[in-house]
Amino acid sequence: MERLHVIVLVILLIALAVTLVRLRSLLAIAILTGVYSLIMAVVYTLLDAVDVAFTEAVVGAGITLTLMLAAISLTTRRETKPGKRKGQRIVGAATAIVAGVALIYATTDMPGLGIQDAPIHRHVAPYYIETGPTETGVPNIVTASLASYRGFDTLGEVTVIFTAGISVMALLWRWGKDDR
Amino acid sequence: MSEVLTYITEHAVQWGAVILLMLGLYIVMTRGNLIKKVIGLNIFQTAVFLLYISIGYVLDGAAPIVLEGAERYSNPLPHVLILTAIVVSVATTSLALALIVRIQEAYGSIEEDEILEHGET
Known part of the structure; x- marks a missing residue:
């Protein structure tokens, strides 16, 4: 269901x-x-x-x-309204369809939705589910791996947001200009 | 007959993600309006997220938060990856939108064609 x-x-x-x-x-x-x-x-x-x-x-x-x-x-x-861009539309549709057909062909080999013994659920996931809460003391396993096991990755994520924030400021801040 | 139905219900979400991906790609490639391009990129990204989350799902599993009496949990690792990806996608979207605002100020338009004409004259 x-x-x-x-x-x-x-x-x-x-x-x-x-x-x-x-x-x-x-x-x-x-x-x-x-x-x-x-x-x-x-x-x-x-x-x-x-x-x-x-x-x-x-x-x-x-x-x-x-x-x-x-x-x-x-x-x-x-x-x-876009002008005469029919060629572009055909190329776009063709690319999307080719990519889509290739991907749908690829999904035929994938395990179905919710299969309990699919390879992804038997590799490292059981380790994190079993030992994560006891090792980190956090009952939420997602939080445990985000903040503890993959802490450096989250630090990188924060760096990305910080860089984006600085770039947006650099683009939109009007440095000492009052012409608007 | 029932085998075919099972196959379809097991793979329909993956196909749905692929169709969303195609629609996002189509918007990015064919629409000249820059804001619409960003929205197409967002659809493209959410399609990938949907595929990842659907891979991590386990039937009759609980959400990956420790619970008394839960026998099995969904796989938490795709969730962690996608949490990071969602936040990064917001960062890129905000940067793209800031660039679009600057382009509007510099060229007076956010349509690709008009910007190109402006550059030629």
């Missing part, structure tokens, strides 16, 4: 993405991206990834939407 719920929501996500391809109003597109992120968060919850769902709801539906709305208010609200 859980699988069916996920499949229905994924179909909803695809419908939303198709709408996003066709819409021209950037404001509507930005708001629909927020809806998309929230549905994605529900899918993550159904797939037992509660921490990821939390982050997606806060970051995807919250922060990204706010940033999009700010960018739209500073630029323009409508996408102008």
